[in-house]
Amino acid sequence: MPHVRAFSLSKSFGTTNVLNQIDLDLPQGSFLALLGPSGCGKTTLLRLIAGLELPDAGELRFDDQLIATSGHFVPPERRDLGMVFQSYALWPNMTVRGNVAFALQSHRMTLTERRARVDQMLTATGLLSLADRRPQDLSGGQRQRVALARSLALRPGLLLLDEPLANLDAHLRQQMLVQFRQLHAETGATFILVTHDQDEAMTVATHIAVMDRGQIQQMGCPEDLYRRPATPMVARFIGHGVTVPVEVTGTLDGICDLHVGTAALRLPGTAKPGPGWLCLHREDVRLCDGPGHLHARILSQSFQHGHYLTHALTDALDDQMLTLLVDRPLTTHTPVGLEITGGWVIGRDADKTSQAGARRGAVNA
Numbered sequence: 001m002p003h004v005r006a007f008s009l010s011k012s013f014g015t016t017n018v019l020n021q022i023d024l025d026l027p028q029g030s031f032l033a034l035l036g037p038s039g040c041g042k043t044t045l046l047r048l049i050a051g052l053e054l055p056d057a058g059e060l061r062f063d064d065q066l067i068a069t070s071g072h073f074v075p076p077e078r079r080d081l082g083m084v085f086q087s088y089a090l091w092p093n094m095t096v097r098g099n100v101a102f103a104l105q106s107h108r109m110t111l112t113e114r115r116a117r118v119d120q121m122l123t124a125t126g127l128l129s130l131a132d133r134r135p136q137d138l139s140g141g142q143r144q145r146v147a148l149a150r151s152l153a154l155r156p157g158l159l160l161l162d163e164p165l166a167n168l169d170a171h172l173r174q175q176m177l178v179q180f181r182q183l184h185a186e187t188g189a190t191f192i193l194v195t196h197d198q199d200e201a202m203t204v205a206t207h208i209a210v211m212d213r214g215q216i217q218q219m220g221c222p223e224d225l226y227r228r229p230a231t232p233m234v235a236r237f238i239g240h241g242v243t244v245p246v247e248v249t250g251t252l253d254g255i256c257d258l259h260v261g262t263a264a265l266r267l268p269g270t271a272k273p274g275p276g277w278l279c280l281h282r283e284d285v286r287l288c289d290g291p292g293h294l295h296a297r298i299l300s301q302s303f304q305h306g307h308y309l310t311h312a313l314t315d316a317l318d319d320q321m322l323t324l325l326v327d328r329p330l331t332t333h334t335p336v337g338l339e340i341t342g343g344w345v346i347g348r349d350a351d352k353t354s355q356a357g358a359r360r361g362a363v364n365a
Ligand SMILES: Nc1ncnc2c1ncn2[C@@H]1O[C@H](COP(=O)(O)OP(=O)(O)OP(=O)(O)O)[C@@H](O)[C@H]1O
Pocket: 013, 016, 018, 036, 037, 038, 039, 040, 041, 042, 043, 044, 045, 196
C-alpha cells in the first residue's frame, strides 16, 4: 500500500484549468474521500492517480517512486491499483465466480491458489451463496460487490472508487459503506473514494480532502473539517455550516475576542485581529429566554428526529439565516433571542490561503 503524494499537480482540458497545483500527502493504508461540488475536479484527480490522465505539471509519487510528471509516466497496469466505478462493467456471460476469477487469469497462480483467492473474496464481500449466478440475476448492490471483489482479488495496494454507490438506494448505500470499511480494515490497502456526498465521506473515510474549483481547500480527519474548517467554503460545505461576518478584536493562544452584532464573545479559531468569519453549526446556536447575543425572528420550523429544526432570521446580521434545534413549536415571525454557545473563527482572508491550509492539513492529518 503506497504512500500517495502529489506535488503541485495541475491539469487543464483545452483552456479549462481543472486541477490547480494540487498537493496531497496521504499516509499508507488511509481511506481518503475526495469530496466537493460537481465539477470541482475530483474524478480528474482520481484519473491522474489511476494513470488514465497525464498531468500537465507537477509530480505524482507512490512512496519514493516517481509515477507521473509531464515527461514521465508509469502505465496503470504497473501501478498496483484496482478501480471500481459507478458502472459495474461485469462480464454478462460469466457467473459471479467467473467474473472474479477472470481478474486473476493473467497472474501466475495454480488452479488451487486461484480458487482459494476467489472463495476468499466472495466470502469477504458476502457473495459466496450467489457465486453461480450471472450479473443480470443480481441486485445493484450485489453487482457492485462483485465489482469490488474483482478489484480486490488482485490484492492491490491502492483501490480507487469513483462514486461507486451513486446508483444504489439509501439502504444499500449504508450496507455497502459498512462493507467498504470492513474491507479496508481487512486488506490494509489505501482506498481513495470520490464522492459529493459528505455523509458517505464522513462514514468511511479516515481522511477527507474537500475540493473546490480545482484546488484542495483542506485535508484532514472528518472531525477537523467539521470543527476546525480552514476556509469559509469548507465551513459552509461540511455539516450545513454557516459563516457569520465578525470583527476580531484580539487573539491569545488560539482564542479570539470578537464582536458579532452587538455581542462580545470569546471563541477558538485561527483568525488574526480584523474582519473574520465565525463558522457555526446548528448546535452552536441556542434559543434563550432573554435577548441573548442576537435578536432574530422565526422563519420556519419542521419536526425532525425529536426536535424542531428551526430557521431564524437575525436582525443584526442583515437577515442572515441561522439554523438551530428547538424543543417546542414556535409561530412564524415570533421574535426570539439567540445565544451563541460555540463556533470556530477564521480570518476573512482564509479564502486566499486555501492551498496553504491544505498543506497544513496534510501535515497535521
Ligand atoms: N476529458 C475532458 N475534456 C474536457 N473537459 C473535461 C474532461 N474531463 C473533465 N472535464 C471538465 O473538468 C471539470 C472537472 O471534472 P471532474 O469530472 O473532474 O469533476 P468532478 O468533481 O468529479 O464532478 P462530478 O462530481 O460532477 O463528477 C468539469 O468542468 C468537466 O467538464
